[in-house]
Amino acid sequence: MPGEVLELLVLEPRHQEMVRAALAWNGRIGIAMMRPGWEQCYADPPIYCHGGLGSIVHVEPLNASGELSIRVQGLERFCIRRCLRRRPVIEAEVEYPGSENGLRQEELPLEELVQLAARLQRQQEGSVQLELGGLSFGKPGPFIDRLAVSIRLRPCQKQQILEAALVAQRFGKLCGLLRASLFDIELMKALKATPPGVMHAN
16 A cells, blocks of 8 residues: 555565665655465466555565565655566556645545544554554545554455555545444444343344
8 A cells, every 4th residue: 555664575586686776766656456366376477557656775684595674655656557477576667646636625425435444453453553643634545555554454354455446435435444344343232241141132
C-alpha cells in the first residue's frame, strides 16, 4: 500500500538478484500479492494485476549466502499491463493511475472513516494506535491509503483497497470493510455473552 512500510526477508537467490539489480538502478521494486493456489506453481505463481511500487530504504546482509533483510517504503499503486518476463522473477510493463482524480475534501465525508476506524480500534484487543498526525484531509487519496495501512486489515482486504483506482471507490470499499469488521467483532462478543443454551430470535 502507498505509505506502508514492509520488513522483508530476501532468502531465494532469484530475489536476491532482483534486489541487487533494483539497487543498482533506482532502488525501486514492484510488489504484487499472489493469487490463491500459488502453492501449486511457486516458481511461476499467479499474481494480482494491481500491486504497489516501493522504494528499498534499508538493506542488511544476513549471511555469506547472500540472504538479506530489507525495508521497503510503499510509494504508489500500479496496474500490470503486460508481462515482459516471468522467470526468474516477473518483469512487467505497468501504468500508474492518478492519485486524486480531481476530488476535494468536501466531496467525501472523511470524518466518517475516522470515526469507524476509531470504533474498530477500541474493539480490537492489542491494536496499534492510529498514527494520522500531520496527514491533511485536503488530500483524500493519501489519507484513505494511510488509514488503511494504520488499521488492522487482512492482506486480501488491503488488496481490495489497492485495486480501487478511483478515490471514491477506495472510500466506499474501506467504509464497507470497517463496518463489516465491526459487525463481526460485535457479533462474536454478543455470542460469547450469551449463556449456553440460550437463543435469541428476532
